[in-house]
Amino acid sequence: MDIRRAQERDMDGINRLLCQVLAVHHEGRPDLFRKDTKKYTDEELLTLIRDDARPVFVGVDAEEHVLGYAFCVFVRHTDDNILTDILTLYIDDLCVDEKRRGQHIGKKLYEYVLAFAKSQGCHNVTLNVWACNEGARRFYESCGLVPQKFGLEKLI
Numbered sequence: 001m002d003i004r005r006a007q008e009r010d011m012d013g014i015n016r017l018l019c020q021v022l023a024v025h026h027e028g029r030p031d032l033f034r035k036d037t038k039k040y041t042d043e044e045l046l047t048l049i050r051d052d053a054r055p056v057f058v059g060v061d062a063e064e065h066v067l068g069y070a071f072c073v074f075v076r077h078t079d080d081n082i083l084t085d086i087l088t089l090y091i092d093d094l095c096v097d098e099k100r101r102g103q104h105i106g107k108k109l110y111e112y113v114l115a116f117a118k119s120q121g122c123h124n125v126t127l128n129v130w131a132c133n134e135g136a137r138r139f140y141e142s143c144g145l146v147p148q149k150f151g152l153e154k155l156i
Contacts, residue, residue: 001067001105003112006049006056011042013066014058017095028132031155039093055116059096059109068096068105070113074120086123089113094127110143 006014018039026033040048048054048071059068071093077083091113096106117125126148129137 001059001061001108003057003059003109006058006069008046008049009064010058010060010066010069011045011049013060014045014056014069015042017066017069017097018093020098021093021095024133025130028130054092057109057112057116059105059112066097067100068094068109070094070109072113072116074122075126087121089117089120089122089125091125091127106139107143110140 015038022033022035022037022039026035049056054071054073056072057070058066060066070091073090073092075088075090076085078085091110094106094109094113096103096109114125125145127140127145128151129140131137
């Protein structure tokens with residue numbers, strides 16, 4: 001598997017995986033996540049692919065099929081009253097094709113993102129996991145991530 005920045009030619013593969021992620025989230029929280037839609041329009045996805053402040057990485061096989069992706073965002077709180085001025089790479093979304101899970105593709109993608117963040121001078125890498133996505137939480141914990149903060153809710 002090769003890991004590289006996403007390109008326009010990867011959009012169909014990325015969209016396929018985005019639908020898989022949405023299905024997991026919709027199944028876990030149908031009150032929050034719509035069914036059978038896309039997270040991004042094709043125009044929005046192309047804009048993200050081209051944005052150096054929001055790098056998107058893909059893992060591809062020898063035939064250039066997208067096996068997984070990682071959507072990232074650089075975050076910095078410059079001149080904030082309470083937060084220090086550190087550079088963070090936030091992983092907005094990481095997905096491996098459901099047919100390819102268990103082959104360490106997610107781990108390789110995560111390690112690639114971690115190395116990229118280090119090369120860019122980042123202090124840390126952060127991400128959020130929905131409570132209904134227990135498999136993702138276990139995966140990230142196995143990669144050495146620990147809770148930074150908790151988001152709580154009360155349904156009314």
